[in-house]
Amino acid sequence: MGPGEGATPEVCVVARALGEKIARAGWVLLTGGRNVGVMRAATVGAHQAGGLTIGILPEATPAAAVPELDIVIPTGLGQARNVINVLASQVVVGCGWGAGTTSELALAIKFGKPVVLLEIPLVAQTFFQHLSPQVHLAQTPDEVISYISTRLTTDSQSG
Amino acid sequence: MGPGEGATPEVCVVARALGEKIARAGWVLLTGGRNVGVMRAATVGAHQAGGLTIGILPEATPAAAVPELDIVIPTGLGQARNVINVLASQVVVGCGWGAGTTSELALAIKFGKPVVLLEIPLVAQTFFQHLSPQVHLAQTPDEVISYISTRLTTDSQSG
Amino acid sequence: MGPGEGATPEVCVVARALGEKIARAGWVLLTGGRNVGVMRAATVGAHQAGGLTIGILPEATPAAAVPELDIVIPTGLGQARNVINVLASQVVVGCGWGAGTTSELALAIKFGKPVVLLEIPLVAQTFFQHLSPQVHLAQTPDEVISYISTRLTTDSQSG
Amino acid sequence: MGPGEGATPEVCVVARALGEKIARAGWVLLTGGRNVGVMRAATVGAHQAGGLTIGILPEATPAAAVPELDIVIPTGLGQARNVINVLASQVVVGCGWGAGTTSELALAIKFGKPVVLLEIPLVAQTFFQHLSPQVHLAQTPDEVISYISTRLTTDSQSG
Numbered sequence: 001m002g003p004g005e006g007a008t009p010e011v012c013v014v015a016r017a018l019g020e021k022i023a024r025a026g027w028v029l030l031t032g033g034r035n036v037g038v039m040r041a042a043t044v045g046a047h048q049a050g051g052l053t054i055g056i057l058p059e060a061t062p063a064a065a066v067p068e069l070d071i072v073i074p075t076g077l078g079q080a081r082n083v084i085n086v087l088a089s090q091v092v093v094g095c096g097w098g099a100g101t102t103s104e105l106a107l108a109i110k111f112g113k114p115v116v117l118l119e120i121p122l123v124a125q126t127f128f129q130h131l132s133p134q135v136h137l138a139q140t141p142d143e144v145i146s147y148i149s150t151r152l153t154t155d156s157q158s159g
Numbered sequence: 160m161g162p163g164e165g166a167t168p169e170v171c172v173v174a175r176a177l178g179e180k181i182a183r184a185g186w187v188l189l190t191g192g193r194n195v196g197v198m199r200a201a202t203v204g205a206h207q208a209g210g211l212t213i214g215i216l217p218e219a220t221p222a223a224a225v226p227e228l229d230i231v232i233p234t235g236l237g238q239a240r241n242v243i244n245v246l247a248s249q250v251v252v253g254c255g256w257g258a259g260t261t262s263e264l265a266l267a268i269k270f271g272k273p274v275v276l277l278e279i280p281l282v283a284q285t286f287f288q289h290l291s292p293q294v295h296l297a298q299t300p301d302e303v304i305s306y307i308s309t310r311l312t313t314d315s316q317s318g
Numbered sequence: 319m320g321p322g323e324g325a326t327p328e329v330c331v332v333a334r335a336l337g338e339k340i341a342r343a344g345w346v347l348l349t350g351g352r353n354v355g356v357m358r359a360a361t362v363g364a365h366q367a368g369g370l371t372i373g374i375l376p377e378a379t380p381a382a383a384v385p386e387l388d389i390v391i392p393t394g395l396g397q398a399r400n401v402i403n404v405l406a407s408q409v410v411v412g413c414g415w416g417a418g419t420t421s422e423l424a425l426a427i428k429f430g431k432p433v434v435l436l437e438i439p440l441v442a443q444t445f446f447q448h449l450s451p452q453v454h455l456a457q458t459p460d461e462v463i464s465y466i467s468t469r470l471t472t473d474s475q476s477g
Numbered sequence: 478m479g480p481g482e483g484a485t486p487e488v489c490v491v492a493r494a495l496g497e498k499i500a501r502a503g504w505v506l507l508t509g510g511r512n513v514g515v516m517r518a519a520t521v522g523a524h525q526a527g528g529l530t531i532g533i534l535p536e537a538t539p540a541a542a543v544p545e546l547d548i549v550i551p552t553g554l555g556q557a558r559n560v561i562n563v564l565a566s567q568v569v570v571g572c573g574w575g576a577g578t579t580s581e582l583a584l585a586i587k588f589g590k591p592v593v594l595l596e597i598p599l600v601a602q603t604f605f606q607h608l609s610p611q612v613h614l615a616q617t618p619d620e621v622i623s624y625i626s627t628r629l630t631t632d633s634q635s636g
Contacts, residue, residue, distance in 0.1 A: 028230070054230065060246050060270070060396055071187070071213065071230065073247045076396035078378055079584055080557040084243075087219050088232045099608055102583035107556055110576035111219070127604035131576055219555055237537055237553035238425055239398040258428035258449055265420035266397055286445035290417055346548070372548065378564050378588070389505070389531065389548065391565045402561075405537050406550045429537070 001031070001085060001105065002038025002119075003098035011038060011096035011119045016045035018095060018118070018141040023051020025145055030054045030089055032081070033073070035066045038095050044068050056084050083107055091116065091148045097124050109135065114151040116144050160190070160244060160264065161197025161278075162257035170197060170255035170278045175204035177254060177277070177300040182210020184304055189248055191240070192216045192232070194225045197254050203227050215243050242266055250275065250307045256283050268294065273310040275303050319349070319403060319423065320356025320437075321416035329356060329414035329437045334363035336413060336436070336459040341369020343463055348372045348407055350399070351391070353384045356413050362386050374402050401425055409434065409466045415442050427453065432469045434462050478508070478562060478582065479515025479596075480575035488515060488573035488596045493522035495572060495595070495618040500528020502622055507566055509558070510534045510550070512543045515572050521545050533561050560584055568593065568625045574601050586612065591628045593621050 002015055019042035022029050029046040031039040033055020043053045047068040055069045060076030075081040082104045086092055092108035094101055094117045102124075108115045109132045116136040117128060128135045138144045161174060178201035181188050188205040190198040192214020202212045206227040214228045219235030234240040241263045245251055251267035253260055253276045261283075267274045268291045275295040276287060287294045297303045320333055337360035340347050347364040349357040351373020361371045365386040373387045378394030393399040400422045404410055410426035412419055412435045420442075426433045427450040434454040435446060446453045456462045479492060496519035499506050506523040508516040510532020520530045524545040532546040537553030552558040559581045563569055569585040571578055571594045579601075585592045586609045593613040594605060605612045615621045 056232070073215070073232065073243060075243050076246055077243075077398055077557070078394035078560065079587065080395055080398075080554070080560040082580075083555065083557040084232060084234050084236075087235055099583045099587035102608060103559075103580045103587065106576045106579035106583060110556065110580065121607070123603055123607050126600055130598070130600050131579060235555035236398070236557055237401065238428065239395070239401040239554055239557075241421075242396065242398040258424045261424035261449060262400075262421045262428065265417045265424060269397065269417035269421065280448070282444055282448050285441055289439070289441050290420060374550070391533070391550065391561060393561050394564055395561075402550060402552050402554075405553055 001092060001101050001108075002042070002095040003101055004032070004034050004037040004039060006098045007037030007041070007096050012041040014119050014141060015041035015095045018042055018093070018144060019045025019047075019051070019053075020049040021141050021145050022046055022148075023049035023053075025149070027148070028052045028054060030056065030085065031066075032085055032100075033057045033065050033069060035064060040066050042095070054088075056081050056088065079103065086111060086113060089113065091151050093118065093144055093148075094128075095119050097121065106131065114147075116147045118144055160251060160253050160260050160267075161201070161255040162260055163191070163193050163196040163198060165257045166196030166200070166255050171200040173278050173300060174200035174254045177201055177252070177303060178204025178206075178210070178212075179208040180300050180304050181205055181307075182208035184308070186307070187211045187213060189213045189215065189244065190225075191244055191259075192224050192228060194223060199225050201254070213247075215240050215247065238262065245270060245272060248272065250310050252277065252303055252307075253287075254278050256280060265290065273306075275306045277303055319410060319412050319419050319426075320360070320414040321419055322350070322352050322355040322357060324416045325355030325359070325414050330359040332437050332459060333359035333413045336360055336411070336462060337363025337365075337369070337371075338367040339459050339463045340364055340466075341367035341371075343467070345466070346370045346372060348374065348403065349384075350403055350418075351375045351383050351387060353382060358384050360413070372406075374399050374406065397421065404429060404431060407431065409469050411436065411462055411466075412446075413437050415439065424449065432465075434465045436462055478569060478571050478578050478585075479519070479573040480578055481509070481511050481514040481516060483575045484514030484518070484573050489518040491596050491618060492518035492572045495519055495570070495621060496522025496524075496528070496530075497526040498618050498622045499523055499625075500526035500530075502626070503528075504625070505529045505531060507531045507533065507562065508543075509562055509577075510542050510546060512541060517543050519572070531565075533558050533565065556580065563588060563590060566590065568628050570595065570621055570625075571605075572596050574598065583608070591624075593624045595621055 015038040023046040043066040054071045062072045065072045091114045174197040182205040202225040213230045221231045224231045250273045333356040341364040361384040372389045380390040383390045409432045492515040500523040520543040531548045539549045542549045563584045568591045
């Protein structure tokens with residue numbers, strides 16, 4: 001989960017690397033699916049590494065979707081689709097920061113999903129860790145991958 | 160789209176054959192994802208034929224999903240997820256009949272999606288063709304496949 | 319519940335009379351809230367008779383709402399708001415007919431809500447009564463009011 | 478908007494006073510409608526001061542609603558109903574703090590709604606003002622009322 005139009009070029013570079021690593025780990029990448037910002041960068045990274053990519057769009061048609069997506073789910077629900085993004089994910093990664101991303105991370109915490117944050121300013125790190133001590137901070141995409149591995153193993157053993 | 164608990168064994172046999180043929184045609188099968196009735200039968204058929212299967216669940220967790228699904232999207236939206244089933248489909252097939260299926264077919268007509276009906280009583284055939292003259296009736300899964308082929312070719316040429 | 323752009327002038331006259339009678343009975347009128355067809359006619363009728371009126375809009379802003387509405391709830395959910403129309407109603411009245419109205423009536427039957435139909439063609443009457451024997455047919459707005467009275471009394475006694 | 482089960486008694490006292498003042502100002506109070514925490518306290522305050530109160534519930538039935546509500550809208554959408562809470566409000570007041578409230582305030586900022594915060598810790602104040610410089614901080618219910626008055630006047634003049 002990450003910003004669209006508001007994403008900086010630096011965050012997009014990180015998001016693309018993260019998408020590649022998620023695909024190489026053999027996991028499915030799910031994003032908000034719009035052809036901009038972190039959604040676009042992560043999808044392109046995962047696609048080029050041969051991964052399966054899913055986009056859950058706010059619009060009722062696929063017109064605004066990242067062209068590289070394997071599976072496009074138009075919802076027509078606007079920002080209410082943020083709930084689906086979170087519920088359909090086993091681990092929620094916040095990469096970059098904005099109002100829409102905040103709503104998704106807050107919902108992930110509410111639903112008890114594992115949350116890991118990357119490329120997020122100190123004020124937001126402090127805020128989310130105050131909201132839930134379980135929120136994990138990562139400095140690099142590799143640290144995100146390492147955290148997801150741990151969580152998927154844990155959930156699999158306890159589940 | 161088709162009934163869950165209310166599906167007859169006969170309709171489920173047809174749904175399973177339809178799922179197989181959709182997979183063999185190289186298309187993705189999307190259903191409401193619950194492990195019962197037409198959703199289960201069509202998914203199992205497509206899965207055993209090597210197809211990609213997606214389920215859009217009304218619940219917030221994947222607990223009630225067909226185990227054979229490749230991609231499970233829990234939504235927590237209840238019957239509001241019917242809108243997503245329709246919007247995410249290129250062609251909407253009604254197999255069997257009930258209140259939930261009726262809401263999906265009516266939405267498909269409202270959104271202008273191609274609709275084809277199978278294993279549906281005469282009163283419902285008459286009703287849906289009254290609602291939209293574009294609704295197509297099929298007698299067998301093969302006729303459904305044939306209709307979908309035509310529609311995907313047409314849309315691709317005009318699109 | 320009833321058609322918007324597709325409503326005939328005759329159906330709108332009946333919808334306006336129905337809105338007036340609902341308000342005079344002391345009940346709240348809830349519609350899809352768009353300023354057209356049955357939604358507009360029923361709201362204006364109820365408003366002029368001094369009733370409280372609520373509109374649940376598909377859009378994210380109130381711009382398209384009937385101006386006479388007391389309470390406007392923009393949802394941004396598109397046709398997924400049909401589910402709310404039904405769940406928020408104690409009795410669902412179908413006045414006139416179309417694809418959107420069909421989706422609402424089918425959901426009302428699925429949710430076990432009392433349903434009464436007015437100004438609906440024979441093919442649709444037959445269809446909905448086949449879908450649920452509980453669906454009630456009315457010939458006039460007064461018959462609708464009489465049916466609602468019975469249902470509210472019954473529910474109150476059993477509830 | 479404010480926490481349910483997680484609301485402290487102190488926040489509930491403030492929420493009740495705020496509800497009273499909103500009603501006395503002649504405005505409609507809209508909350509998430511559940512019979513707990515800030516939703517319950519604000520509704521009871523507004524109701525006892527003679528105001529009109531609306532609750533938009535996550536559940537599909539009114540069973541969990543505050544009994545004092547005038548209008549109950551069950552949605553069956555779970556946390557996706559948070560979007561409606563925000564879109565249906567002219568001004569969004571955050572009273573107290575939690576994950577659900579955070580998702581609502583973030584959506585309000587995304588939709589460009591006026592936002593005012595009360596009874597919220599410093600870390601959250603800093604966070605939301607970082608997210609949008611337009612977010613207003615209030616120390617008392619009277620300051621909230623004063624801010625809403627200003628915003629409703631401004632919007633009415635420019636609208």
